[in-house]
Amino acid sequence: GNSVTQMEGPVTLSEEAFLTINCTYTATGYPSLFWYVQYPGEGLQLLLKATKADDKGSNKGFEATYRKETTSFHLEKGSVQVSDSAVYFCALRSGATNKLIFGTGTLLAVQP
Amino acid sequence: DTAVSQTPKYLVTQMGNDKSIKCEQNLGHDTMYWYKQDSKKFLKIMFSYNNKELIINETVPNRFSPKSPDKAHLNLHINSLELGDSAVYFCASSQDDRATYGYTFGSGTRLTVV
Numbered sequence: 001g002n003s004v005t006q007m008e009g010p011v012t013l014s015e016e017a018f019l020t021i022n023c024t025y026t027a028t029g030y031p032s033l034f035w036y037v038q039y040p041g042e043g044l045q046l047l048l049k050a051t052k053a054d055d056k057g058s059n060k061g062f063e064a065t066y067r068k069e070t071t072s073f074h075l076e077k078g079s080v081q082v083s084d085s086a087v088y089f090c091a092l093r094s095g096a097t098n099k100l101i102f103g104t105g106t107l108l109a110v111q112p
Numbered sequence: 113d114t115a116v117s118q119t120p121k122y123l124v125t126q127m128g129n130d131k132s133i134k135c136e137q138n139l140g141h142d143t144m145y146w147y148k149q150d151s152k153k154f155l156k157i158m159f160s161y162n163n164k165e166l167i168i169n170e171t172v173p174n175r176f177s178p179k180s181p182d183k184a185h186l187n188l189h190i191n192s193l194e195l196g197d198s199a200v201y202f203c204a205s206s207q208d209d210r211a212t213y214g215y216t217f218g219s220g221t222r223l224t225v226v
Contacts, residue, residue, distance in 0.1 A: 043218050087153055
């Protein structure tokens with residue numbers, strides 16, 4: 001079946017460090033891929049998305065590239081800020097269904 | 113104006129009670145969802161409605177009953193609450209049932225059963 005695997009957290013970084021959060025997926029067909037962010041006490045917000053192979057999603061300095069050959073959609077940011085501290089979820093939507101399947105989430109803690 | 117709004121934000125209740133959570137979206141979306149987030153942040157879909165029609169019904173105890181009076185509203189009623197129902201419940205909506213552009217989430221309802 002369809003599934004998403006994310007790296008275990010928490011990830012603790014100093015301000016201005018480089019961020020990578022790994023995400024790999026298993027899916028039939030050609031899924032759409034998403035990153036969502038959840039700030040403390042809030043709902044999930046769409047951060048970026050990619051709908052086909054080699055697409056790059058980007059927003060607020062975050063980027064992720066849809067890699068079909070490695071079934072990956074790793075999230076990166078060149079210089080993190082304290083305000084980026086949140087839980088990040090990778091998700092996929094398979095073409096066969098309308099439901100989003102989420103990874104387990106990765107907590108990012110950025111220290112000043 | 114909040115795009116997807118849920119009420120209440122917090123709900124503390126005793127075991128055995130019946131409670132409802134309400135959700136409304138003003139985005140004009142056709143499809144709405146309920147997700148449950150457990151204490152480890154794991155998100156699991158419970159139900160989905162498209163234009164008032166139930167289209168996803170995951171393995172959820174039948175104490176949980178969704179109701180969609182119109183496509184802008186999706187409520188969740190829970191009978192005979194149990195300790196294990198304690199979680200954060202998120203409502204979400206998507207433009208259509210293909211969810212091509214992902215979902216818009218509400219801010220969640222934290223349910224605590226004591």
